[in-house]
Amino acid sequence: MAVPKRKMSRSNTRARRSQWKATVPPLVKSVENGRVTYRLPHQAQVVTDSAGTPLFLEYKGRKVADA
């Protein structure tokens, strides 16, 4: 099995890791009851009650599954 001959320097490690980037998810903006909400497109949303307890998953006004 091939193994590295040299220890990778801290500088090289950090230079490589500096290229890691987070991608912005393509969110859909919508206004519900005067509040601006963002959601992932083409995916069911979790409907919660006022306490934030998840009730069920909903997509296009249709109940999809239990949360």
Next chain:
Amino acid sequence: MPTPTKGPRLGGGPAHERIMLANLSANLFEHKKITTTVTKAKRLRPFAERLITFAKKGDLASRRKVQGIISAKNRTNKTIVHELFTVIAPAMANREGGYTRITKIGNRHGDNAPMAVIELVMEPVSPKQAVVQEAEKATETAAPAAPAAETEATEAPVNEAETAEAPAAETEAPAAAEADSTEAPAEEKSEDK
């Protein structure tokens, strides 16, 4: 016919994929709604819809074909085939394809696999038309009280009364739609509370 799948099969090989699709479709017909990965749901959709097409045909040859696919190795699946032919196929009678619905529900905890719910579309086709028919019936029952006097007086206004009825039906249909739309936010508010 579904488009042939290119690339690797699901699972370990072609036989594994066949068995997996048979099991998934059997469970779909048993429970009407199953949660699985997006990839499996997408592969299952044409497979299951083809079986429903066989079920809609309903003859003995197609029944044996479906039994050969679903319950070749599992005799208990014969009840599922029976339910497919007697319950699911009549419910899909007016539907021309599109028997299943796939909804993505996010990633699974554990392996972060994208999950989906695949379900049979058992609702009657085009509920909008049903609403319009209801509205027209309502106007027919409500309207004759007023135009009855006119129709007795002369025959000529009959056409006018009918033309008057037609817009009335149209106006009531959007009203019903508005009522639905106003109900929906109300429900959401009650859920928020």
